[in-house]
Amino acid sequence: MVAYTTTPVDVEAGAEAKTVVLVEKRSPAEWIWKGCSVLFIVGLCLGGVLLFACYWNRRPDMMTQSGQTEAPKEKNTADPTDPHHTLRWISSKAKAAIHLEGSDSNGQLEWRNGQGQAFAQGGFKLEDNKIIIPHTGLYFVYSQASFRVTCGNSGGDEEAERGLMALSHRIWRYSESIGSRSSLMSAVRSACQNTVQEDDFTDEQSWYNAIYLGAVFQLNKGDTLWTETYKPSQLETEDGRTFFGVFAL
Structure with a gap:
């Protein structure tokens, strides 16, 4: 304007x-x-x-x-949230580590190396179903026992017939400096629990659960570690569901 x-x-x-x-x-x-x-x-x-x-x-x-700036990587189908996968990956990064997978041997738990994701490096040995510690130091010791129990079956285990079965998993240590064996870790689970009525479980009903153990320990060269499992015939050993391992920190 x-x-x-x-x-x-x-x-x-x-x-x-x-x-x-x-x-x-x-x-x-x-x-x-x-x-x-x-x-x-x-x-x-x-x-x-x-x-x-x-x-x-x-x-x-x-x-x-x-795919323009990075070469294709190998496809990994393992579940990252699976503790077996995670512990195996951590163990593989350690200089000294062993990871074993369980198998059923005539109703007994046998640890095996060189199958599935099992391996040993840095001087670890598996002898007589026991892990031999290569040198003195701090170690993370772990194990998982996965169970599958058929509850309420009339022709099966007496404990399962009553609607209750106790399952346990333990890691033992023997050290020459101590001169005797000692329990490193243990846990107990009750399978086929009937908390409401006695007839809650039907025939051939399955119960699934796992006992996991893991902690850090000061171990000496030559120490031996092994596991003891109650009701090993009820273990699930497929796909590495039951495992045992140690890696140096």
């Missing part, structure tokens, strides 16, 4: 010398409009910068997924 103003007339100069000066005045609305336009442009610039930054940060992941 343009407004016109007239300057005072010099009377002595006469009418012919009268001068008119035009002065442009800007309204407040025009200033507000221009200010909003500048802010809008600045906002667009900032938005563009942020979008570019987000794209650049996501670019390595996108390229990795498409």
